[in-house]
Amino acid sequence: xxxxxxxxxxxxxxxxxxxxxxxxxxxxxxxxxxxxxxxxxxxxxxxxxxxxxxxxxxxxxxxxxxxxxxxxxxxxxxxxxxxxxxxxxxxxxxx
Numbered sequence: 635x636x637x638x639x640x641x642x643x644x645x646x647x648x649x650x651x652x653x654x655x656x657x658x659x660x661x662x663x664x665x666x667x668x669x670x671x672x673x674x675x676x677x678x679x680x681x682x683x684x685x686x687x688x689x690x691x692x693x694x695x696x697x698x699x700x701x702x703x704x705x706x707x708x709x710x711x712x713x714x715x716x717x718x719x720x721x722x723x724x725x726x727x728x729x
């Protein structure tokens with residue numbers, strides 16, 4: 635049985651956050667590069683860090699279930715150096 639593409643999950647991709655210079659434009663999912671996945675801090679919450687133009691951005695995504703969140707954390711952890719968009723093309727494990 636095939637999984638679901640990450641880009642098909644509700645509200646994917648999450649918006650970038652964090653402190654940025656005043657006139658800075660937030661990166662698109664194609665521009666933001668995964669730097670690291672953060673450890674689980676809350677059920678269903680997936681937190682990771684992306685970089686763009688030398689600045690780090692945090693991403694917080696609330697998954698539909700903890701099972702999907704756990705699968706997504708593994709995918710993101712294995713996707714360092716890829717764009718947020720590229721993660722969207724991957725599949726999360728089926729429920």
